[in-house]
Amino acid sequence: MKNKYFFALAILCGMALGLVTACSETDNELIEYPNWEKRNVAYFDSIYNVAIENRDGMWDTIRCWSMSENNTTLSRTNYIVVHKEEVGTGSGCPLYSDSVLVHNQGKLLPSTSHPQGYFFEKSYEGDFDSYNPLTARAKKWAVNILVDGYVTALQRMHIGDRWRVYMPWTMGYGTTDYNGIPAYSVLIWDIKLLGYYHPGAVVPDQNAKDHASSLWTME
Numbered sequence: 514m515k516n517k518y519f520f521a522l523a524i525l526c527g528m529a530l531g532l533v534t535a536c537s538e539t540d541n542e543l544i545e546y547p548n549w550e551k552r553n554v555a556y557f558d559s560i561y562n563v564a565i566e567n568r569d570g571m572w573d574t575i576r577c578w579s580m581s582e583n584n585t586t587l588s589r590t591n592y593i594v595v596h597k598e599e600v601g602t603g604s605g606c607p608l609y610s611d612s613v614l615v616h617n618q619g620k621l622l623p624s625t626s627h628p629q630g631y632f633f634e635k636s637y638e639g640d641f642d643s644y645n646p647l648t649a650r651a652k653k654w655a656v657n658i659l660v661d662g663y664v665t666a667l668q669r670m671h672i673g674d675r676w677r678v679y680m681p682w683t684m685g686y687g688t689t690d691y692n693g694i695p696a697y698s699v700l701i702w703d704i705k706l707l708g709y710y711h712p713g714a715v716v717p718d719q720n721a722k723d724h725a726s727s728l729w730t731m732e
Contacts, residue, residue, distance in 0.1 A: 545625045550697040556622055557590065557681045557699050564594045571597040577684055578609070578665040590681040593662045599705070601673020605730065607709040611656050613667055616649045616705040621698050630701065633694060641677070641703045651707055660685050666704060672730070675705040 564572040574592045576582060584591075607613050618641060619634035621627070629640060637649035656667055662680025670676060680700040682688065688696045709730050 543625050546695045547625070549624075549695050553622060553682065553697050553699045557594075557679065560594050560679050561589050561592070564596075573597070575665055575669055577661050578668050579661065590683040593665050593681070593684060594679040595666060596677040597674065598677055598703075599673065599675035601671045601675075601706065603672025603674075603706075603730075605672075606670060607656055607667045607706070608711075609657050609664065609668065610712055611709045613654050613656060613709045614651050614707040615654065616644065616646065616651055616707065618644075618703045620701050621694065622701070633692075644675075644703070644705070646705075656709075660700070662700060663702065663704075666702070667706065670704070670706045672706050672708055675703070678702040678704055 561574065564574050566572075573595050575595060576587065577591050577593075580587065580591055616636045617634065618632060618637065620630040620632045623630050636652045637644055654663075656664055659667070660680065662678065662684035665684065666676060666678045678701070680702065682697045682699065685698060685700040686694050686696075690696050694700075711730075
């Protein structure tokens, strides 16, 4: 079953890598994000199809947290796609008003200078498969300051869950450039939920060795 999952992802990686090197017609300079909108639209549509097939039973699509299931205008880009890498045993999920303690990495699809995808956020070194809880330094986020895709994932995650989350541009940074992230970017996140706390609690240090602080909800 895992072989089918990796085969599907290999196809998607090939799609993501397609046409990543291009030159300007006028000055022969490399273009960092060629055909970016088209490639991201195609990639998200493909990964959504993989989730619908759900061959290994660990895929899901989750509606944007702020949208009603009775909304008749919902489209695929009103959902995130998730693959559950690890299943936690914690009870309860973070609320919109909570803050969370996570390990995470966020990246874009492959581009000219970044064949593995540009990592715009990291709490541990290396790629997604390099995660080591003993050396990673956790991040603290207030849930309500995050993009809709991240908020949507967190409100369905339990402590101990580690998800690969694919967020369409509609639930990320939209159709305009943002802090070096080009418009129409699919955001690919690796998120491990370590704990969360409710408003009014004193926030502990985020160092990995302090994760057991009683100020955090850890189970």
